[in-house]
Amino acid sequence: MKTLFRLILPILLVFLLSACGKSGGEKLVLKANDEWIKGRNHGAIEILKTVLKKYPSGRPAEEALFRLGEIYHFSLNNSAQAISYFQEVMELNKKGPFSFDAQKYIAEIMEFTFKDFDQAIIEYQNLINEFDRPQTNGDHQYRIAQIYFKKQNYEQALAEFEVLFEKYPKSTWAEETQFKILEIQYTLNRCPDVQSRYAKFLDDYPGSRYRNEMKFVVASCLEEEGMLQEAFDMFQALTDNYTYPALLKMKIEGIEKRIKRKR
Numbered sequence: 001m002k003t004l005f006r007l008i009l010p011i012l013l014v015f016l017l018s019a020c021g022k023s024g025g026e027k028l029v030l031k032a033n034d035e036w037i038k039g040r041n042h043g044a045i046e047i048l049k050t051v052l053k054k055y056p057s058g059r060p061a062e063e064a065l066f067r068l069g070e071i072y073h074f075s076l077n078n079s080a081q082a083i084s085y086f087q088e089v090m091e092l093n094k095k096g097p098f099s100f101d102a103q104k105y106i107a108e109i110m111e112f113t114f115k116d117f118d119q120a121i122i123e124y125q126n127l128i129n130e131f132d133r134p135q136t137n138g139d140h141q142y143r144i145a146q147i148y149f150k151k152q153n154y155e156q157a158l159a160e161f162e163v164l165f166e167k168y169p170k171s172t173w174a175e176e177t178q179f180k181i182l183e184i185q186y187t188l189n190r191c192p193d194v195q196s197r198y199a200k201f202l203d204d205y206p207g208s209r210y211r212n213e214m215k216f217v218v219a220s221c222l223e224e225e226g227m228l229q230e231a232f233d234m235f236q237a238l239t240d241n242y243t244y245p246a247l248l249k250m251k252i253e254g255i256e257k258r259i260k261r262k263r
Contacts, residue, residue: 024054024055025051025054025055025059025060025064026059026060026063028047028048028050028054028060029048029051029060029063029064029067031047032044032048032051032064032067033067035047036067041071041075044071045068045071048064048068048071049064051064052064052065057092059096061092062089062092062093062096062097062099063097063098065085065098065102066085066086066098066101066102068085069082069084069085069086069102070082070105072085073105073109079109079114082105083105083110086102086103086105087106089102090102090103100133103123103126103130104127106123107120107123107127107140107143110123111124111143111147117147117150120143120147121144121147124140124143124144124147125140127140128140128141134168137167137168138164138171138172138174139171139172139173141160141164141168141171142164142171142173142177144160145157145160145161145163145177145180148160149180149184154187154188155188157180157184158181158184158185158188161177161181161184162181165177165181175204175205175208175210178197178200178201178204179201179208179210179214182197182198182201182214182217186217186220186221191221191224191225194217194218195218198214198215198217198218201214212238212241212242212243213243215234215237215238216248218234219234219235219238219251220251222234223251228255228259228262229259232255232256235248235252236252
């Protein structure tokens with residue numbers, strides 16, 4: 001969130017430089033932005049509240065509420081109050097220039113600050129349903145799927161990742177989504193599905209950074225199905241290329257013992 005705040009500041013500076021020709025409400029908002037940039041949070045708040053009294057509707061009011069939300073969230077660590085202001089932005093104008101970002105803040109605060117995962121899912125779904133932004137819908141669908149994964153609701157997480165892959169195949173999350181689906185299928189003991197998914201994945205992403213992770217999962221499936229030599233060969237092929245060498249070594253040694261016992 002602090003990184004995001006640093007990204008906001010240059011945008012505010014652009015607004016300040018374009019103050020000429022602005023209405024009274026817009027000029028007050030720009031003045032409040034200037035106060036906030038200089039670290040005078042309470043001065044900025046007072047100005048923004050003045051805007052709301054003088055201009056209770058329209059763009060100045062929407063921006064004033066939005067900036068109040070940002071100040072309370074980023075600078076005063078009062079995310080509950082911030083959400084209240086972001087919700088007011090939505091109530092004032094659901095299709096306004098600040099509503100999408102206000103709704104996004106609400107979803108992120110619910111997930112990352114309050115850890116209210118059920119409400120976060122609702123808020124991310126609202127982002128998808130209420131705003132026609134196909135280029136970002138995949139991001140929000142990914143968050144929904146990830147939250148179900150965090151909650152260890154693997155069946156629903158799998159369903160949500162499948163939705164992401166089907167509806168947003170060009171999303172930046174598409175490659176990782178394939179890996180997540182395979183990982184969850186293994187967790188749910190669906191090894192036949194794992195192997196077919198892996199074959200499709202190799203066709204779609206032959207040079208993927210997830211390739212070795214997926215190979216490890218497939219090898220684990222082979223081991224569970226009793227195909228010990230095939231599993232051993234696949235694990236062995238990962239030597240020097242796997243992220244967790246200690247885990248790989250444990251797997252290889254375990255299979256070697258099982259093979260010897262069978263002989």
